[in-house]
Amino acid sequence: MGYFSCNAESAIATCDPNFWDLNNTKNNSTSRTIRKFHYTDLVAATSSFSSDNFLGKGSHGNVYKATVDGGKLIAAVKTTKLTTKTPTSRHHITTCTGCGHCTSPAENEIEILSHVNSPRIVNIIGFSTDPNDNKLIVVQYMPNGSLHDLLHSPVQPPSWTRRIRFALQVAKAVHTLHSSNPPIIHRDIKSSNVLIDYDRKARLGDFGLALRGHVEDVRVKCTPPAGTLGYLDPCYLAPGDLSAKSDVFSFGILLLEILSGRNAIDVNYSPPSVVEWAVPLIKRGEFAGICDRRIGPPTNDVVVRQLAVLAARCVRSTAERRPSMAEVVEWVNNARKRMGTVPVWSGLRRRVARVERFEVLEYGDVGRSEEIVKVVKGVRRNGKVSSVVGVEYKNESSNEVNRVVRCKSIGSGSIMKKGSDPNEGGCPTRIERKKGKMRLKKSRSMGYLHGPSLLHYGNGNENNRKSGPIHLVEMAMTKLVITHKLEEKMLVTPLFGNVSNPE
Numbered sequence: 196m197g198y199f200s201c202n203a204e205s206a207i208a209t210c211d212p213n214f215w216d217l218n219n220t221k222n223n224s225t226s227r228t229i230r231k232f233h234y235t236d237l238v239a240a241t242s243s244f245s246s247d248n249f250l251g252k253g254s255h256g257n258v259y260k261a262t263v264d265g266g267k268l269i270a271a272v273k274t275t276k277l278t279t280k281t282p283t284s285r286h287h288i289t290t291c292t293g294c295g296h297c298t299s300p301a302e303n304e305i306e307i308l309s310h311v312n313s314p315r316i317v318n319i320i321g322f323s324t325d326p327n328d329n330k331l332i333v334v335q336y337m338p339n340g341s342l343h344d345l346l347h348s349p350v351q352p353p354s355w356t357r358r359i360r361f362a363l364q365v366a367k368a369v370h371t372l373h374s375s376n377p378p379i380i381h382r383d384i385k386s387s388n389v390l391i392d393y394d395r396k397a398r399l400g401d402f403g404l405a406l407r408g409h410v411e412d413v414r415v416k417c418t419p420p421a422g423t424l425g426y427l428d429p430c431y432l433a434p435g436d437l438s439a440k441s442d443v444f445s446f447g448i449l450l451l452e453i454l455s456g457r458n459a460i461d462v463n464y465s466p467p468s469v470v471e472w473a474v475p476l477i478k479r480g481e482f483a484g485i486c487d488r489r490i491g492p493p494t495n496d497v498v499v500r501q502l503a504v505l506a507a508r509c510v511r512s513t514a515e516r517r518p519s520m521a522e523v524v525e526w527v528n529n530a531r532k533r534m535g536t537v538p539v540w541s542g543l544r545r546r547v548a549r550v551e552r553f554e555v556l557e558y559g560d561v562g563r564s565e566e567i568v569k570v571v572k573g574v575r576r577n578g579k580v581s582s583v584v585g586v587e588y589k590n591e592s593s594n595e596v597n598r599v600v601r602c603k604s605i606g607s608g609s610i611m612k613k614g615s616d617p618n619e620g621g622c623p624t625r626i627e628r629k630k631g632k633m634r635l636k637k638s639r640s641m642g643y644l645h646g647p648s649l650l651h652y653g654n655g656n657e658n659n660r661k662s663g664p665i666h667l668v669e670m671a672m673t674k675l676v677i678t679h680k681l682e683e684k685m686l687v688t689p690l691f692g693n694v695s696n697p698e
């Protein structure tokens with residue numbers, strides 16, 4: 196891959212008074228010390244840039260594995276050539292035709308990386324200059340390839356858990372860049388620039404196109420648009436169009452790639468653009484349709500729904516309407532937490548199925564006419580209850596508003612067996628009243644039913660009102676009935692607005 200770029204570092208010094216001088220590796224308070232290697236040391240460390248140490252080829256040169264400091268440090272050395280003004284690739288694009296305001300990607304990468312150090316990026320160790328004045332960049336060695344290789348490898352595609360972790364790690368990397376002072380805009384977020392470290396965590400690399408500065412800074416303003424086709428923000432047509440939201444767009448493409456396992460531009464699909472292919476599916480709510488066919492949707496399909504809608508928001512055509520990277524991190528993190536869990540109400544479905552086996556349904560077919568009027572945020576009521584959520588719902592016939600607050604796990608023992616209803620002479624050994632609440636006792640599982648719902652719950656008919664234990668069953672049935680509405684309200688609407696229209 197290559198850039199249409201130009202090389203005129205003196206012009207940058209004019210544009211930006213803080214331009215980082217390669218001869219001064221620590222020129223201001225935000226810089227960190229980086230090493231200046233002798234070229235001959237790097238020749239030795241790479242066995243004269245031998246094919247055995249060859250790691251890959253980029254748009255500006257090759258990358259080699261280097262063993263430095265007598266074997267104490269393994270690094271990657273990126274060789275570069277002084278960039279010409281000639282287009283070198285069909286992938287990278289920029290409109291620069293020799294403006295005299297650009298620096299070479301290698302020098303730019305050294306400058307940017309000297310100002311940032313994060314476990315989520317491929318950090319710089321040092322640099323060198325070859326006899327032809329070409330720069331060599333020494334960065335941390337990433338032994339596990341790129342995210343692009345992993346996603347598109349024919350063997351063993353990554354699991355959902357790994358994909359979501361990678362998405363979160365990249366989102367954190369971009370957020371770190373955007374929140375540094377002055378902000379750094381990467382401009383080339385794509386799966387081949389995400390490398391996997393020793394701990395199998397994703398790190399963002401290749402800062403050749405990155406820009407450091409506020410959008411109003413002259414340097415940022417005078418740098419022509421650049422990026423990789425398929426990931427490039429369509430709003431970014433002129434230097435003045437650049438904003439952090441361009442990275443958000445590219446991240447959205449990457450997220451779609453992670454979810455679908457398809458390339459940003461893939462002629463095997465119709466349409467070839469991942470945005471044009473995925474966004475209509477997302478708008479129609481066909482979330483399973485965008486999941487990588489090789490692994491299918493995850494157990495908790497809410498996770499894909501959340502991430503797909505988030506991706507659709509990131510690639511919105513209006514840059515201002517895209518989320519910030521802080522928001523992206525938050526929602527990907529929420530999805531990660533949800534991964535490995537089952538939807539809140541599906542556990543209830545299983546428990547209600549057990550109730551059916553106990554034949555308690557003879558108490559009546561209740562809860563068919565409730566409408567959710569409010570989703571209430573739960574509170575931690577007991578050390579044993581880790582996550583409490585609830586709803587207020589209205590019985591349409593009686594107009595009563597009742598509230599159910601429950602923990603994620605109400606044990607099967609919280610449902611009374613037939614014959615244990617005190618009205619029938621049964622013994623409610625597992626249920627006790629405490630301070631106006633009904634407490635369900637079952638080993639580690641606790642649940643609560645709040646005040647009026649215990650006393651006034653019913654289908655509007657006084658005669659149908661049941662005693663406490665029976666109500667527990669009825670509540671369970673009610674929750675089963677409202678499952679679909681509730682998931683939409685709780686898990687989608689508050690997070691993303693109207694799902695059917697992410698635009």
Ligand SMILES: Nc1ncnc2c1ncn2[C@@H]1O[C@H](COP(=O)(O)OP(=O)(O)OP(=O)(O)O)[C@@H](O)[C@H]1O
Binds near residue numbers: 256317388401
């Ligand atoms: N730090 C690293 N550790 C291990 N391998 C690396 C490292 N950096 C790059 N590579 C390997 O070298 C290849 C080329 O990397 P490079 O960043 O130069 O180009 P690219 O990102 O693939 O393409 P482009 O330069 O067009 O964006 C990568 O695909 C990767 O396989």
